[in-house]
Amino acid sequence: MKLVTRVKLLPEADQAAALRRTLRIINDAACWVSVVAFERGVPREYELRRHTYAELKARGLGAQAAQHVIKKARDAYTTLKANIRAGHLGKPGSKRRIKAESKPITFRPEAAQPYDDRCLSWQLDARTVSIWTTAGRLKGVRFACSPEALAMLREHRKGESDLIELGGEFYLIATCEVPEKPLNQNPAAFIGVDLGIANIATTSTGYRAAGRGLNRHRKRQLDLRRKLQAKGTKSAKRLLKKRSRKEARHSANVNHIVAKTIVTTAERTGCGIALEDLTGIRDRVRHRKDQRTQLHSWSFRQLASFVEYKARRAGVPLVYVDPAYTSQLCCQCGHIERKNRVDQATFACRSCGTVMHADDNASHNIARKGETVWTAGRESRVPAPA
Template identity: 40%
Template sequence: MKLVANLKLTPTPAQERELRLTLARCNEACNWLSERAWETKTFRQYDLHKLCYQAVRAKFALSAQVAVRCIAKVAHAYKLDQKTQRAFRKHAAHPYDDRILRFVCDEKVSLWLLSGREKIGYVGSDHQRQLLEHRKGEVDLMFVRGQWYLAAVCDFDDPKLLTPEGMLGVDFGIVNIATDSLGERYCGAKVQAYRERYAKRRATLQRLGTRAAKRCLRHISGRQKRFQKYENHCISKRIVSTAERSRLGIGLENLKHIRARVKANKAQRKRLHNWGFAQLRAFIEYKAKRAGVPVVIVDPRNTSRECPACGRIDKANRPTQSEFRCVECGHSNHADHNAAGNIARRAAVTQPMFAHKCAPCAVESRQL
């Protein structure tokens, strides 16, 4: 599997100026190459290299390997289609390989710049440093919101999947971001309060429309998104840890295209479209893969309306958002917890390995 380690560079003021100049020069060269490729309809890397290698080196004073990376970057940009001419921002990310980048130690990296090789410090967590042991391929130099980063792709073998003793069903929601079949609920009140706070603040600043208001909008841009991403990371980590500790697989519902299927009134529409279930599912899947925990995707239809005791499916079984009460047998439970239990049972049935293990019973025994 592949993961990306983002390392923050700590350049001196002089090194930062050189980094800006280098990134601007490389993207200027890429734009020139893109023009030549568009004019001559030469999009393959080999053909573009043969056509422009000497010229781009002479025109932009680039080293041999940097010129090769620029050509590869332009050719890769045209792989999607050749219908529009590609253009690159002044400080767009640029790839480095082992010929123009080298990690000197745990604190410094040697980079090619226009002025020559520079050793620049970087910081990263212990987790990121462990990932670097599996670094493979190119490293992207990025300039994001005034900060410099290196994005290193790390490729390592998938761990052996454990043999689960049951399934942990996870129900995604808006009031409760996630609820598992063991009864643990991850409330979304904090995320909703943060979302409402920043929505109100953005509306006020946009209504003002002054230069100071626009500057403030740029300053707070992305905060809500980063907070929601942080919360999804925390929730996914706890869910995977619970499954690994209990030797359970994870059952998730397939909510793809749910926004197109579900109808919501105007008051609920904004909240529905801010729902980050796809990101949370992706985080759970890659963390589970690293931990060797199997993940099963199931059909979400009627999971919140089905009674686990008698099997009755009825819209009236869920009179309120949080309450489940079967109209047939009277069984009652928290609605999200009930749905998570149904997901766990469906995930167990989906996997042939659980046919003889009575996995749903294992989950039910933990619920009591």
């Protein structure tokens, strides 16, 4: 499986200027290629290369850099087309979709640029890289990373690495090919995971990751942003820039910890994992205005993706189940009724009288659905008897 490792570059002043200038020139060229592709109806990459390669070389780009710029522009349109087909940009005729389809794709001046082994070489023992720029090859550019990341690079790095500028600092995002453990084809049971806002995740094994701390952190960040934006001074804007992406980094760290706990438990007990398929929930659910920020800050998809790749790496089976009625269904007697869910935290069955935490009840229902989905999937792969 493919994973990425991010390392921070520590260039000298002249090296940083060369890297910054290179990204600006490359992304300006990518915008021009995007305009050509848009005007010509987004042709195939080979045809687009015929119309743009000579001009890119004239702009000072190397052969490999020019190829990557063309591919980056073409891939951006492929992604746009996939998002439109999946309905992520709204229905035909919607403002968002019309806006996306009516003009060429643009690239930020500091957007990522892929480098292959012809343009970038790693000296892992010295912790330096040699990288191509429009000013020539830069050698001995230092980088910093954790010992775990260095080991990952040494053992598994393979393929392209992306150069990106974030907040005035440069990073290399390297692709690593990590072997997966053999999938456990006979899990002892399934661990149901109920995702939520009040509790980030609740499992049928009794683990509960409370969301109170994360929600408080998000509220503090929101209040601080509002104060700084209202102030509007230069120092306030500098602080806003300094604190940018802090909430996203904190949320990602919490999700990594929760995902690792869930997968480690499943691996140790020989179980599989059942997650709710919450695709499109933001379009289906309606909330009051004061609740919308909390709903749209909910990073359930990120947590699910973390659990998914960690499970693949550990060989743990993972299935997605339909979340319908999991909060109204009694895990003891199977009675479904909306009134069973007394409030956010309490479940009280109107039929058998079972009382328990609502998230615990839902996680048991998800675990049971996971076993059903896994069994049906295994049976469907068995060839029919002759």
